[in-house]
Amino acid sequence: MLEVHHISKSYPGEELGAVKDVSFHVEQGEIVSIIGKSGSGKTTLLRMLAGLMKPDSGELIFQGEPFKNPEEQLIAGHDSIKMVFQDYELMPSMTVKENVAYKLLGLEESEKTAQTNLILELCGIIDFIDRLPRELSGGQQQRLSLARALAEDPELLLMDEPFSSIDPISKQVLLLEIQRISKELNVGLVFVTHDTLDAMMISDRIGFMQEGRLIQIDTPETLYKAPDNIHLAKFLGLINEFDAQELKVFEGLNIPEGQTRLIVRAEDLKLRERGKIAVSVIDCRLLGPNYLVRTKSEKGRVFVHYTDKALRIGEQLGAEFDYSKAIYLR
Numbered sequence: 001m002l003e004v005h006h007i008s009k010s011y012p013g014e015e016l017g018a019v020k021d022v023s024f025h026v027e028q029g030e031i032v033s034i035i036g037k038s039g040s041g042k043t044t045l046l047r048m049l050a051g052l053m054k055p056d057s058g059e060l061i062f063q064g065e066p067f068k069n070p071e072e073q074l075i076a077g078h079d080s081i082k083m084v085f086q087d088y089e090l091m092p093s094m095t096v097k098e099n100v101a102y103k104l105l106g107l108e109e110s111e112k113t114a115q116t117n118l119i120l121e122l123c124g125i126i127d128f129i130d131r132l133p134r135e136l137s138g139g140q141q142q143r144l145s146l147a148r149a150l151a152e153d154p155e156l157l158l159m160d161e162p163f164s165s166i167d168p169i170s171k172q173v174l175l176l177e178i179q180r181i182s183k184e185l186n187v188g189l190v191f192v193t194h195d196t197l198d199a200m201m202i203s204d205r206i207g208f209m210q211e212g213r214l215i216q217i218d219t220p221e222t223l224y225k226a227p228d229n230i231h232l233a234k235f236l237g238l239i240n241e242f243d244a245q246e247l248k249v250f251e252g253l254n255i256p257e258g259q260t261r262l263i264v265r266a267e268d269l270k271l272r273e274r275g276k277i278a279v280s281v282i283d284c285r286l287l288g289p290n291y292l293v294r295t296k297s298e299k300g301r302v303f304v305h306y307t308d309k310a311l312r313i314g315e316q317l318g319a320e321f322d323y324s325k326a327i328y329l330r
Contacts, residue, residue, distance in 0.1 A: 001188055002026040002049070002081075002156060007058030009044055017044045020212040021058070026156065029186040031179060032217075033199035035235065036209035042192045045209070046160050049190060051078040063155070082154040084162055088145040090133040096120065096144055097129045103151035115151070122181060123147040139170040146178065156188040163198065175202050196236050200224070208232045230263070230329055238266040238292075238304045261329045267306040268325045271295070275318020279303060281311045295319065 003025050010018045016039035026032050034042050047053040048060065051067055060067040062078060091099050101116045120126040123143045125136075133141055142162060149157060159178075163171045179202040182189045193199055199206050200220045207217035208227075216228040227233040230241070242262045271279070271293065279295035282302070293305045295317065303319055311317075 001028045001030075001063060002190075003059075003061040004049070005059045005061070007045075007048060007055040007060060009041075009048060009053065009056050015211075017041055018212040019044050019048070019055075022209075022212075022214045023058075024207060024214060024217050026188050026190060028155070029183060029188055030204045031182055031189045031191065031202055033191045033193060033203040033206045034209060035193060035196055035199050035206060037235075038194065040209040041212040042194075042209055043160055046083070046158050046190065046192050050081055050083045050158050052083075079152075080155040081158065082149040082152050082156075083158040083160070084142075084145050084149050085160065088133070088141050090141060090144060090148070092133055095130050095132060096125060096136070099133070099144055100147050100151050103148055119147045119150050122184075123150070124177060137170070138166045139174050142166060142174060143177075146181070150181070150185070150187075154187060156190070157182070158190050158192075160192045161194065162191075163193075163195075171198070172201070178202065200236075208235065225325075225327070227327065227329075230261070233263050233327060233329070238306075239263045240266065240269050240303050263327045263329065264321045264325070265327075266292070266304045269303055269305050269319055269321050271305055271307060271311070271317045271319060273317065275320035277303075277319040279317055279319050281313055281315040281317065284311050284313065286310070 004023055006021050006023050008020050008022070019041040022045060024032070034045060036042050044053070048055050054069055062081065067078065091102065094102060097116055097120070100119055101112050104112045104115055107115065117126060117129075120129060123146055125140055125143045125147065128136060128140060133144065136144065163174065166174065175198055178189070181187070191199070191203070203220055205217055206220050206223050208215045208223065210229075210231055215232060216223060223232065224236050227236065233239055240263065242264070277297050279297050281293060282296050283294040285292045290306045290308055291310055293307050293311055295303050295305065297303070297319075305319070
């Protein structure tokens, strides 16, 4: 559906936010998240995908047709690609119903009402049809913003950090609703976020950007279990990093040719009564479904672990891991 071929964009005298030789594609109905630190180029990339900004080089193709230059259009953008903005862009003096109906130009009144109700039902805000935007919660406003975008019958939705002002529980519910709507309508979604848990929850594929470059794009499982670099590994969760010398404490471990580092995710560095590395517990914090435990070795190395039970500060244990779950990096 959407093809991105080697696009680049830079700002005079500014390195942050630049995009450098990025290529990927989005299939019909696919959800692709773009993650990365602030300044990695995520928003610049999204604005180019929306047709609001022209790349310095490269090409964007949608449904087989190259993008039009935004500077040559009366209204920049693509008719079949709609962006759901972080600030919602709602009409404050219009009711929920009017905010959506406003986008359904050219329809008979009865058809417009039926289509408006259908979209509001789909987005879960039909019960608030006569309220003004200021009378809605943040999550409800986000649903209304989504409903307005869907009213224009897009084939691809773009969302830029859309949940920054929504509480965590409401955000999770809304994420699952957006996933359902995308799949039910077969509408593609490109979702920019710095929250890796959001991306892991709903994405078919995730792309990681670093300093303007798309370092890796793949399924959430592949990125988590086989990241291409240490920065991506750290971005997706807590890790323990070992160099070649430290690995000598693990008997029988053969480091693959050319690899110099090994990382073990916090949940995979297990704590036992006895283990290859003697450690003592220095901290234990409840996170809800599990505990985050920090330990220190006799040589002063600090490790992180997830456990299913609380451990005593000062408790003497051993750390070990399954080599098949380790990640090797150059």
